[in-house]
Amino acid sequence: MTNSTKNQNNQTVILIEHAEAVKQYEKKPDIEIWAAFNRGDEKAFNYIYRFHATAMFEFGIQITNDIGVVQDCIQNIFIYLRRKRGELKEVHSIKAYLFKSLQREIIRKLNKIKSNESKNIDSFEDSFQIELSHETKLIQLEIETEKTLLIEDALNKLTTRQRQAILLLYKEGMSYKEIAEVLEFSEVKSARKLIYRALDSIKSIIETKMFGSHK
Amino acid sequence: MKYNEYKIQHFLSDEFFIQWVVSPDDDNKHFWEKWLSEHPEKRKTVQSAAAIIKAIRYKKNLELSDKTYIDTFENIIKHDHSETDRLQKKSSSSWYIFFSMRKIAASIFIGLICWLGYSVISKSTEEPALTSEISYTTKKNPFGKKSMITLSEGTVIYLNAGSEIKYPREFSDSSRNVTLTGEAFFEVKKDGRPFIVKTDNKIIHVLGTSFNVNQSYTGDVSVALVSGKVRINDELGNQVLLDPKEMLVMKADGGFYKTEFDPLEIIGWKDKHLIFNRNTFEEVKMKIEKWYGVEVKLKGKIKPGWTYTGAYENETLENVLEGIKLTSGFNYKINNKTITISTY
Numbered sequence: 235m236t237n238s239t240k241n242q243n244n245q246t247v248i249l250i251e252h253a254e255a256v257k258q259y260e261k262k263p264d265i266e267i268w269a270a271f272n273r274g275d276e277k278a279f280n281y282i283y284r285f286h287a288t289a290m291f292e293f294g295i296q297i298t299n300d301i302g303v304v305q306d307c308i309q310n311i312f313i314y315l316r317r318k319r320g321e322l323k324e325v326h327s328i329k330a331y332l333f334k335s336l337q338r339e340i341i342r343k344l345n346k347i348k349s350n351e352s353k354n355i356d357s358f359e360d361s362f363q364i365e366l367s368h369e370t371k372l373i374q375l376e377i378e379t380e381k382t383l384l385i386e387d388a389l390n391k392l393t394t395r396q397r398q399a400i401l402l403l404y405k406e407g408m409s410y411k412e413i414a415e416v417l418e419f420s421e422v423k424s425a426r427k428l429i430y431r432a433l434d435s436i437k438s439i440i441e442t443k444m445f446g447s448h449k
Numbered sequence: 450m451k452y453n454e455y456k457i458q459h460f461l462s463d464e465f466f467i468q469w470v471v472s473p474d475d476d477n478k479h480f481w482e483k484w485l486s487e488h489p490e491k492r493k494t495v496q497s498a499a500a501i502i503k504a505i506r507y508k509k510n511l512e513l514s515d516k517t518y519i520d521t522f523e524n525i526i527k528h529d530h531s532e533t534d535r536l537q538k539k540s541s542s543s544w545y546i547f548f549s550m551r552k553i554a555a556s557i558f559i560g561l562i563c564w565l566g567y568s569v570i571s572k573s574t575e576e577p578a579l580t581s582e583i584s585y586t587t588k589k590n591p592f593g594k595k596s597m598i599t600l601s602e603g604t605v606i607y608l609n610a611g612s613e614i615k616y617p618r619e620f621s622d623s624s625r626n627v628t629l630t631g632e633a634f635f636e637v638k639k640d641g642r643p644f645i646v647k648t649d650n651k652i653i654h655v656l657g658t659s660f661n662v663n664q665s666y667t668g669d670v671s672v673a674l675v676s677g678k679v680r681i682n683d684e685l686g687n688q689v690l691l692d693p694k695e696m697l698v699m700k701a702d703g704g705f706y707k708t709e710f711d712p713l714e715i716i717g718w719k720d721k722h723l724i725f726n727r728n729t730f731e732e733v734k735m736k737i738e739k740w741y742g743v744e745v746k747l748k749g750k751i752k753p754g755w756t757y758t759g760a761y762e763n764e765t766l767e768n769v770l771e772g773i774k775l776t777s778g779f780n781y782k783i784n785n786k787t788i789t790i791s792t793y
Contacts, residue, residue: 244519244523245515245519246626246645246647246652247624248519248522248523249519249652249682250645250652250654250682253682253687253688257688283522283525287513287518287521287522288512288513288518291511291512291513291517292507292511292512292513295509295511296507296509299509301511305517305521308521309521309524309525309528312525313525313528313529316525316528316529317529362507363507363508363509364505364506364507364508365505365506365507365508365510366501366504366505366506367504367506382504385501389505390508400505401505401506401507403467404467404471404501404502404503404505405505405506405507407467407468407471407472409464409468410464426462429462430462433458433461433462434458437456437457437458440457440458440461440497440501441456441457441458
C-alpha cells in the first residue's frame, strides 16, 4: 500500500510537470521546441512527450495489435533521441518525425520477431482500417447509416498506404508535406498523388451516396 | 481550378479546406465563411465534405492508459540515468535503479520548487531512505461526525462528515501531499514547501492559504478559496488559478467554471453552520444525512420546483426538522437513526 501511494504521488508530480510544460510551449513553433530539446531543456522534452506520446500510441497500434511492441518502440525512440541531444538535426514537424520513426521502429521490431522482410507498409494488409463515426454531422445531413457503411467499405478497400494517408490527412490533420515525411516519399507531390488516386477510386460512391437522396 | 468549380473530391483533397475543418483558426475561418456566404449553392457539398473529414477515424480504438503513459515516461528517464551510472560504477542493478529513481524524484521536485520561486533544496539529495519508506495516516469520518486535524508542520484541516483524508506521518523535504475523499477545509501553514491536495484526479497546488475542497455525491469537485492563491490541475492537463473569493466547480462530465461564492454557505460547515440555500429535496436530504448521520426517508411526493432555504448554527436535528416543517408544512418522525418525512 505504501508503495502504491508513493507511485501515485510520483504520478501526480509528473502530471503537474507535464501540464506546466504544455503551458510554456503550446504556442511555440515545432522548430523552436525541438531546438530547446536538443539543448537539453527538460521542459521541452516533457512537452514533446506530453503532446505526442498518446497520438504515437494510437498510430502505432494501427500497425500491430501487440501493445507491448508499440510501447517498447515509443520508449526506444525517446531514449535514443535523449541520448543524441546536442547533435540532433532540425525538425520542422515533430509529429511527422516521430510517426515516421515509430513506423520504422515497429516494422523493424516485427521483422526481427517473425524473421521476415517487409519494409513496406502495404504488406500489412489489415493495418490502418478506417471507421466513419455515425454520430453528429453525418446524421444532421440525413446521411443514413447504411450509406456511411458503404463509404466506409469503399475506404477500407483502398491500399494500406492510401488508407494511412487518408487518416493522416483527416484524422491527424497533417499537411501533404508531413504525410510525405511519414510515408518516406522524397517529394511532396507523391503524397498528393496518393490522395488524389484514393479519392478518385471512391468518388462515385461518395457522390451518389451523399447526394442520392436529395435529388 | 477555382473553388466554385470544386466537386466534393476536390474539397476533400484541398489542404486549406481540410485545415479549416480539422483545426480552424482566424485566417481560414474568415476565408471559408466569407466564401460560403458568397457561394450558397456550394453549401451542401462543403457540408458533406466537412462531415466526411470529421467522421473519419481509426477503426482500432485503444487509448494509452495513464499508467502506461507514466510507466513509459519513467522508463525513458530512468534509462539515461542508468546509462551514466553504468559508466561511473559497476553497481548491482537493483541499486542503480533505486538510486536513479531517487534522482528523478529529486529533479522533478526541484522543477516544482523553481516554478514557485523557492530555494529550499537543502538536504534532500543524501539519504535514499527518504522516498522509500513513507508511512501514512488515514483519518475517516462517518456521517454525523466532523473533526479537526493539526498536521505536524502546523496546517489545520477541518474534515467534514463522510470524508476521508490520507497523509504521510512525515512530509518529505520537498512537498506536502495529501489525498482527500469528500470535503475538507484547509488552513495551510506557509513553510516554503508546496502543499498538494489530490482528489479524484484533480490536483490542487497551494502555498500558505485557506480554502475548501468538496467532492460532492454527484461526482462534482469544487474548490473555494478564502485567502492566498491556489492552482488546480486536472488529468487532462487543464490548469486554473484561483484568487480569493473565487470558486472553481469541476463537473463530473469534465466541464468546469469559476464563480463567486457565499462563504457561510460553502465553508460555514466547519463552524457548525448548517446552511440550506434554495436546496432541492434531494440536497436537503443529503445534507441532513451527512450532518447528523441519519437516514432520511420520504413518504408522499414533493412538488416540482420545491426548494428550501434556512440557516442553523449548532442546532439539534429536531430543531432543524421543526424549522423545515414550519415553512414547508412537512411532518416528520424520528425513529432512532431513521427520519421519515411525510408531505401530507
